[in-house]
Amino acid sequence: MNRFGLSVTVVVLPMEKDEALWLAAPVTETEETIKEARWVLFGSSLTTLGLVLLLSWLLAEGLNRRIKTMRHLAQQVADGDFTKGVPVQGNDEIADLARDLNRMAEMLEEAKKEADRYDQARSRFLADISHELKTPLTSIRGLLEALRNHLVKGEDRERIYFLMEKETIRLIRLVQSVMELEKMRAGKMELKMEQFPFYPVLEDIVDQMNILAEEKDISLIIGGNPETLVYGNEDRLRQVAINLIKNALQFTNRGEIRITTWNEKGETWLTVADTGVGLTEDQSRDIFERFYKVDSSRATTTGEMGLGLSMVKQIVLSHGGEVRVESEPGKGSKFIIRLPLKK
Ligand SMILES: Nc1ncnc2c1ncn2[C@@H]1O[C@H](COP(=O)(O)OP(=O)(O)OP(=O)(O)O)[C@@H](O)[C@H]1O
Ligand SMILES: [Mg+2]
Structure with missing residues (x-):
């Protein structure tokens, strides 16, 4: 405060000798500017704070909504409904969680089915x-x-x-x-596997069944390569051939049954073809099912159980092979078996 009652800001600059330069300016204007600056600063801080709060609220609300949807899904899963999913938004951790939840629900649905x-x-x-x-x-x-x-x-x-x-x-x-x-x-049957000539086994079966074939006036013909080798369990593969030939005899009234075997590209093939009643497309698909019989009333009197072909399929599968049938009603059936030879 100087002698005129004004607040001044004084700056003293030392000069040469013992002199100094005194500069004085009234403070009022500076104070005004500082006050204004304070208000501007306060205002903008408040706006920024407001914006930050608004953004945080929006973010939290968004997260909350997504988590709520996931909680809802978790509740549905707990109630045993695995058919629903949650929408996956964005690429953040929550989106990963949503994806995992959806995958879990899909897996549970598949397990339930x-x-x-x-x-x-x-x-x-x-x-x-x-x-x-x-x-x-x-x-x-x-x-x-x-x-x-x-x-x-x-x-x-x-x-x-x-x-x-x-x-x-x-x-x-x-x-x-x-x-x-x-x-x-269940894969619990231990099978002794070896490589052996297949043709003599088939000849043996044909010899045994010839009486039955002659009774029905059906020719049992064996063909293919007499040197054919097969890899597997002899008793079980014999059972496969017996079941197929027995069926062919049962469901054929006239004509012939042709049994053919050969080796090709490291595999053994066996076909049993008859000129019997044949099968429709649906029947061809179902005959390998346990207890399936096309004519169950006939089976009751003849004592067939509908297990022969499911046994054939199971044995062939346990040897790593496959079995299928080609057939047409009234035109006969051909059962085709492919078995891998041991390398
Ligand atoms: N070669 C064939 N020609 C026409 N139908 C066949 C032939 N082989 C099987 N089927 C049909 O498939 C059904 C199932 O055959 P599968 O050998 O499994 O049982 P099954 O002969 O009835 O009884 P099982 O063999 O147990 O004594 C038969 O009942 C028959 O209807
Ligand atoms: Mg049978």
């Missing part, structure tokens, strides 16, 4: 096997009752015993086949 399929197959299997067991058991029970009530006399008793034995054998065959199929399907 698989479990349903397994459940249906199990129910169908139980229904089929109960039906198959019921037929011989009912028959045995009827025969036993006839014996107990002394309704059968003399020679007929022998016939009753024969029928009971036949039904019992059928029961044992059924149970054994189902157990074998299951063991093979």
Whole structure:
């Protein structure tokens, strides 16, 4: 404050000798400017703060909404509904989480479908096997009752015993086949594998079945290469050929059954072709299923169980090969088997 009552800012600059230059300016204007600057600073800080708060709120709200959608999905999954998904937005961590959640829901949905399929197959299997067991058991029970009530006399008793034995054998065959199929399907059957000539095995089977073929006036012809080799379990591969030839004989009334085998490109081929009743496209697809029979009423009287071809398929699969059928109704069927030879 100087003697005129004004606030001044004084700057003293030293000069030569003992002199100094004094500069004085009133402070009021500077103070005004500083005050104004303070207000501007305060205002802009407030606006920035407001903007930052608004942005944070928007960001938090966005995240919140995305997390809420994911929580909702998690709740649906917990309730057993795996069919829904969440939208994947952007490329951040939350988007990754959403993607993982969607993938998890898809995997659970697939597992659920698989479990349903397994459940249906199990129910169908139980229904089929109960039906198959019921037929011989009912028959045995009827025969036993006839014996107990002394309704059968003399020679007929022998016939009753024969029928009971036949039904019992059928029961044992059924149970054994189902157990074998299951063991093979689960990969629990140990098979001794070796390379051996296939042709003599087929000739042997044809020799055994010739009587049956002659009875029906059907020619059983074996062809292909007599030197054919096959790699696998001899008993099981014999069973494959027997089942196919037996079927061909069962479902052919006239003509011929031609069995052919050969080696080609490190593989063994076997075909069994007949001139029998043939199959439609749907039947051709289903015949490898357990217990499937085109004509179940016929099977009840002839004692067929519908297990022969599922056994063939399972054995061929356990040898790393494949089986298929080419057929047309009324024109016969050709079963084709391909087996790998050991390298
Ligand atoms: N060569 C064929 N020609 C026409 N139909 C066939 C032939 N082979 C099989 N089938 C049909 O496929 C069904 C299933 O055959 P599969 O050998 O599995 O059972 P199955 O012969 O009825 O009974 P199983 O062999 O257990 O005694 C048969 O019931 C038959 O209807
Ligand atoms: Mg059969």
